[in-house]
Amino acid sequence: MLWQGLESxxxxxxxxxxxVERSSLLLVLVPVCMHVDRHQMCNFSTWRQRGWCRLELAxxxxxxxxxxxxxxxxxxxxxxxxxxxxxxxxxxxxGSFSCCQKDHFVDGVDIACDKxxxxxxxxxxxxxxxxxxxxxxxxxxxxx
Numbered sequence: 001m002l003w004q005g006l007e008s009x010x011x012x013x014x015x016x017x018x019x020v021e022r023s024s025l026l027l028v029l030v031p032v033c034m035h036v037d038r039h040q041m042c043n044f045s046t047w048r049q050r051g052w053c054r055l056e057l058a059x060x061x062x063x064x065x066x067x068x069x070x071x072x073x074x075x076x077x078x079x080x081x082x083x084x085x086x087x088x089x090x091x092x093x094x095g096s097f098s099c100c101q102k103d104h105f106v107d108g109v110d111i112a113c114d115k116x117x118x119x120x121x122x123x124x125x126x127x128x129x130x131x132x133x134x135x136x137x138x139x140x141x142x143x144x
Contacts, residue, residue, distance in 0.1 A: 014121065016056065016059055023067060026068070027072065028044070028053075030047045030071065030073050031075065032074060044071055048090060050096050051114065051115065052097070054090045054095045055095075058092055059125055061084035063084070098114075
C-alpha cells in the first residue's frame with residue numbers, strides 16, 4: 001500500500017510543470033486550520049514554509065507565459081493576488097519537508113528525501129523556461 005502511494009506521488013510530482021504550463025491561475029487555498037496529523041496550526045505563512053508549496057510558487061514564476069497566483073486564506077477573507085516573483089525569496093530546497101521531519105522513515109520503511117525530487121523538477125522547469133526565452137529571443141531571460 002505504501003509503495004502504491006509513493007508511486008502515485010512521484011507521478012503527481014513529475015506532472016507539476018505540465019499542470020502549471022496549462023494553467024492560467026494558481027489558487028492557493030490556505031484557511032487557518034489545525035493539521036490533522038501534526039496537530040499544528042496551518043495558514044498561508046506555513047504554506048510558504050513548505051518545500052513542495054515553494055516549488056508550486058516557483059513553477060508559477062518560471063511558467064512560459066503568465067500565471068496569476070490567487071490566495072484565499074479563509075471563508076470571510078477577500079482573495080488577493082500575489083506576484084510569482086515572491087518565489088525568488090523562498091528557496092525550495094530550504095523549505096520544510098515531511099520526509100525530513102520523519103527522519104526519512106515511514107511505517108517501518110526508509111524513504112528517500114524529497115529534496116532531490118524537488119531539485120529535479122525545479123531544474124526541468126528552469127530548462128523549459130530557458131528554451132522558451134531562447135525561442136522568443138528574450139536574451140535577458142536565457143541566463144543558465
